Amino acid sequence: MNDDTPELGSGKPREVLDAVAEMIVARGIGVGDRLPPEIELARELGVGRSTVREALRSWQSMGIVTRNKGAGTVLRAPISAQSMQFPLSISLEAQSLMRTLEVRRPLEVDSARLAAVRADERQRHEIMTRMYELMDALDSGADWRPQDHAFHAAIHEATGNPLYKQLVDQLQHAFHAVYEAPFGEPQLGTDSIPLHRPLAEAIRDGDPDGAARIMNDILDLVEKATQSKIGDTDA
Known part of the structure; x- marks a missing residue:
């Protein structure tokens, strides 16, 4: 060696x-x-x-x-310690998560927009139900990740295009096969969870622009939480 x-x-x-x-x-x-x-x-x-x-x-x-x-x-992507005060492993984890989020963003935004247009009554009810379950998990202090996954899966299903769920699942699997929980925090991005209520309501009300805007806001908060762990990765 x-x-x-x-x-x-x-x-x-x-x-x-x-x-x-x-x-x-x-x-x-x-x-x-x-x-x-x-x-x-x-x-x-x-x-x-x-x-x-x-x-x-x-x-x-x-x-x-x-x-x-x-x-x-x-x-194909640079690997370097962004700052001497942070271990290389943390810097690499953050870079990997940011790349995943960068690819996931257009998929999630488009799926929210399409769901607002295409969802039928049953699918709208399913999205609202999953949202309430997610809020209950958040309020109880439980691990809300399973409910969050179910909520987004309901949105993907409402698009009528199974590729959205398949592609997002592949991205998540690639990341979580290495990192069980980002930075050892299973609930990274908790600040974004309350926004899932207006997202569900925008889809229910058939507001594609509103749904897309809120989904972008959710992902902005997740990215902000990621960057806060190591500082600005562009610095």
């Missing part, structure tokens, strides 16, 4: 990717450069090749690398 490669514990995907990220920074690997082959990474990290492959697939899903047999694994 090289001196610039950290020793791993359990070999979970997050630990593997944190170690690879540290190696990338230590070796000065930049966007467009190839990463070492999987077998070499596995040997240096002291984990199985399948573990490395699984971890890199998560990065591929988040657009951090591209992978193919001819070109190998190529870095």
Whole structure:
């Protein structure tokens, strides 16, 4: 194992990717450069090749690398410590979450707009029901994530286009396969939850512009909560 490669514990995907990220920074690997082959990474990290492959697939899903047999694994997004006061792992987690939110935003905004136009009476009732369940979970101090997921799934279903749910689920899976909860906080973005009530009401009332605007506001609050964990990532 090289001196610039950290020793791993359990070999979970997050630990593997944190170690690879540290190696990338230590070796000065930049966007467009190839990463070492999987077998070499596995040997240096002291984990199985399948573990490395699984971890890199998560990065591929988040657009951090591209992978193919001819070109190998190529870095497509910069990986660097944004600030000396924050660990590289936290900086990378924030960057990954921000990339996910950037892709998710147009999907969620469009789905809210379409749901306001296309939802039938049953679907409007379902969205309102899921919203009330979400508010109840928030008020009780419980983990509201399952109710939030059900609420957004109801909006996706009301669009009449199953691709919205499939694409958002894929984005969430790619992120949560590595990070069980953003920054170890299962309820990151709690400030955005109260806005889900007017969002549901805008969809119920057939107001596509209002629904799109509120969805944008919700995502703005989630992004703000993410940036607050490490400071402005553009600084």
